[in-house]
Amino acid sequence: MSDVMLEVKNLKTYFNIEEGLVPAVDDVDFQLSARETLAIVGESGSGKSVTSLSILRLIKEPGKIVGGNIMYLGKDILKMKEKEIRSIRGNEISMIFQEPMTSLNPVFTVGRQISEVIMIHQKLKKQEALQKAVELIKLVGIPNPDKCVDNYPHQLSGGMKQRIMIAIALACNPKILIADEPTTALDVTIQSQILNLMKELKEKLGTAIILVTHDLGVVAQLSDNIMVMYAGKAVEYGPTLEIFKDPLHPYTEGLLNSIPKIDEELNRLKIIRGTVPSPFQLPKGCKFSTRCDYVMDICKEREPEYITLASGRKVRCWKVTGDEE
Amino acid sequence: MGKYIIARLLSIIPVLLIVSFLVFMMLHLVPGDPVRNMLGLHAPPAAVEEMTRRLGLDQPLHVQYFDFLSNALRGDFGTSIRTKNPVIEEIAARYPYTLNLAVGATIFATTVGVLFGIISAVHRNKFLDNTLMVLSLLSISTPSFFLALLAILIFSLYLGLFPSIGVYSPTHYILPILTLGAQSVGIIARMTRSAMLEVLNQDYIRTAWAKGVSERVIIYSHALKNALIPVLTVVGLRFGGLLAGSALIEQVFGIRGIGRLLIDAVLTRDYPVVQATVLLVSLTFVLINLVVDIMYRVVDPRIKY
């Protein structure tokens, strides 16, 4: 994969709430190339959603991006003026969210919500934009697009709403699509429909995708590469197939093990012992040390570095990288 | 939609019946003999008898009520004890002034209140927000008649800017409308602020940001259209409050509206006038609520009619 489009370096997004300071994203790096699909995987609280929101600077008080660079085609998004980043949002980089039920404005028609993004970025007139909206509704597989365009969100099902979100996101043919848990709130059957749709569109339009999810099944279907996050930090990165075959970080291993295999007999589901630590009581040293089966003394003392291995894979773990002093 | 309007119109009939019954009963709930109250305790018995007969108070209750209703529907509310004119005439002469005040105050309060509320919400917890909210609280807590007196003092007597008595020209309306509406400005501002804050927290606002929509469009279009829905209800309710509150303003500014008519009637025990005025104001109020209800359904597409 050549042409790196997006390069995130040392991203830090902190939340300053009543109980204290939460380092939701704590020094995260990753890259995205053209046509690549990168999955960001982790449990709730890992910081994956906040990472995705940070890219388009959609973080609101009490959260703040406090450090790092987000280089998009050579320019730092974090240093851009408001007008510049507005021209990128919805246009070159788009985003869809987890809750289709509440992500559409209830008082505007679906057609208006789609055509709006077209009118803002492509300077088309209202009629032409609506025309395009109808085509987009057709593209995302909704029947009767001419009727649908005048519908209000409450008249559509969850799956249809998410398709509309996708239509809005792809309306201006973005180079990057950020999808934050796009199928989590949907029924399983609808989930696979949406995923297939995304696969289709990805192939047709050549969009690069950042897919944020906790569902490894979704990851397996769509992504080229995976970045695993835990407690605000990136702990592993590599091509999907390789990680599935040979997970390096104990957390990744645990995640993969907890998926029951169809040809295996199980009395109990395998779990990762313990729970995600509260952001105010993060363990000293490696953040995963309290739940790790391979924990060593050094893990409790010092945080491991995020090391790039010879294969190109990255991992943050003493067990893998050893104590290289 | 038409069906809905008809259905709603029909539904207010029971309410109107109840209200008319209560208004009718007002006369009969008065402790002591209402006629004696009206004519004075020392009135000669012959006059009392004649009045009792003329007002039909010697008839059985249900007959009286029926007469009351049928007369009311024909616009006949009897004669004012005080001025001896038909009540309906007294009211017709004065109602326009009160309506002008109430409508003017509503427009003023809604425009300014919504604006303040939006500004407060957008600058939440900062200086502008805190100032506007303190001002709102102040406006809610200040009695309107006191504000009116202050306004006359400052603008009329000291600065000589606006006239203070009567409504002989459009300028005469300025101070009354501003002082009548002031309290509502505060209420509407607070309501708008909280509605906007709630709306601005919604996911669909985040979607609008992600689309690259400008802040101005997000606030005044995407958010406001949603926030106006609860604000509309408050405005409707406030109109009733303004109708009632205009009695105070009319008193201070010497305006011949029905508020003053009502107060004078209560003080002089002019029951026919009292009943008619209360009935009329209630009717207006119920109709306004109906209109708000219908507009509600026009503005919010989620509500089916």
Added chain:
Amino acid sequence: MNNVIFKRLLKRKSSVIGGIIIIIFVLVAIIGPWLTTQDPLAQNLLNTYESPSSEHWFGTDNLGRDTFTRVVHGARITMTVSFVSVLAGTIAGMILGVISGYYGGFIDTVLMRATDILLAFPGLLLAIAVIAVLGGGIVNTMIAIAFFSTPYIARIVRGVVLSIKELEYVQASIVAGCSDFSIIINHIIPNSMSQVIVNTTLNLGVAILTSSALSFLGLGVQPPDPEWGAMLSQARVVMRSQPIAALIPGFAITLVVLSFSMLGDGLRDALDPRLKNT
């Protein structure tokens, strides 16, 4: 639990200020009249329209009465009228709410329709209507105000009763034979307390505004009683010669109502479980 609420309340400067002013007001109302040296009703026609002086801190009014003394005595009247009427309204509302929620059925429907209609109408209009029937004066004013303080409380308490009725531990109490009365005392009242307190505090402010409005119109407290609204009505005559002093009662009303509003706001936020909204 109460400590947490109290602390949250203290955090807001405005509610603290409001609370302090109210306490001062209550103290003035209770003790003040004993401390004033002059008679609020004593006329002195030789001394009318005097400006503020060391003898008359706020000057004298059109009948030579000392304005300061009248304001202090007026505090007692205002407090009495508003506290008594709102308290009566709250108690009446709670009783009605319990009856409505507990027994349900026809009584409930009738009561709720009645509160609907009552709530929809502007308070001042209702008060004037009540005065029209009963006549003016201080007692009737209190009745009128109690009248429109009742509906909202009734709804709140009814709501609490309805939600409590379904809870398991309440049903268990009923099965165990606890009397209705004990359920009311032990479950319903504590759970509705926070909303009732907030509403009552705000109602006190409204009551003061309404009673002074009624007195201003001549419908409420009658002269020569030094009720603040009535004093403002007289101030119109005096305004040209004695502007500010004549308006002192108005500032007093505003200050007290403002305090109740600030305190009520603070209470509402402190007692609200979903604190993080504003």
